[in-house]
Amino acid sequence: MAIIASVALLITEHTSHKLDSLRAALSIVVDPLKYLIDLPTVLIEQADDAVSTYSTLKKENTQLREEQFIDKTRLLKFDSLEKENIRLRALLENSFKLGEQLLIAELLSINTAPYENIVVVNKGTRFGVHPQQPVLDANGVVGQVFRALPFTSEIMLITDPNHAIPVQVNRNGLLTIAIGSGQLNRLNLPFLPNNADIRPGDLLITSGLGGTFPSGYPVAVVDDFTPITNKPFVNITATPKAMLDRNRELLIVWSDSSSVSLTTQPSAPNEKTPEGVGAGTTP
């Protein structure tokens, strides 16, 4: 009977999403275990904070202040550039995507399956997280939400063998797809012909095709490669920009797909990220 039940479960799960609520219910039972395992790491971090000296904190504070100052100045410029971009796109009768809303999630240090590049974070459907949301860090694209449970969610990294992300070369706009290799420091670009205009050191950014990832975020940098003349496709690899094995904080993104109508001002409908940052940091 148990076998029949499990086979039935396997088939239903494979064909539909009806079991998501059951999974959510059961996850409430096992999620405390995930937090329990994560507890030592959190405690060590807190202890580290508690015993760090005044001068260290002071130094860190100064450094962060400087960084923030520089970033703020950059944002000023970015703001005007964005406005200009919207105006120019309006001239071209093109739509423009609004800014994104962000949520900071923290990695739980647990390991579910060693042969898959999937990580678990501490924000779930209770914070409005839903599957297929893009996940970023300060340096680039990390992955996408694979499964959202009430208290945690699983994130598939871009380096997972089952993950593919549409990218474009920042230098010339060449479109391609980057597929995970299973190793945390490598992406494969298998669909480029031998004469493609791509060089080592090129920055790959998200192209926005496919609709999952917002366009324009850095993904990876192309590694050194040697063209093989007697094969139709080159084997190009790239190194992800995001620090996939080092970061503990990730950003979950809600990309607002509603486009700006050509006549109204863009800042009206929702609080955009640059403005949110500006408002939050006024001293």
Next chain:
Amino acid sequence: MIDSQPDFGRIILTIIVAMCLRIVPWPGFLASINPDWVLLVLIYWALAVPETAGIFNAWTFGLLTDVLTGRVFGQYALSYSLIIYCCLILHKRLRQFPLPQQGLFIFCCLLFSQVLLFWLKNIQHPDQLHASFWLPVFTGTLCWPLVYTALRRVRLSRRAK
């Protein structure tokens, strides 16, 4: 053999510990050889107290393990209940075996479980797996004496009291 009936809570507690061990972030290489602790503990209880720890028990914890490790629903539930069924049928004989011989049986169980997972994974989306996918089978077998003695102590500690 006089069976001391450990309370159900004790069984559940050990399985919860096993689940924790399953998801502990072992550093580097250790992560890829982390054995399937839940299955080992379930096998032990199925051999020691087959009346209490039955197939339904195994199926439930298999389901929870599925959720815990983010697998497709029913994957671990299926493999656990199949293996526990074999254990329940053979438990009288297996109890008489010395540890190395039991180890051989455990090896077969773990291998079967991993093959089943591999097969189900391939049905969903075929992709190549690293050879280290099979390493937990060997480490699991090596861990069996440890699990056996530890759980035996857990089971018998109450009787001593």
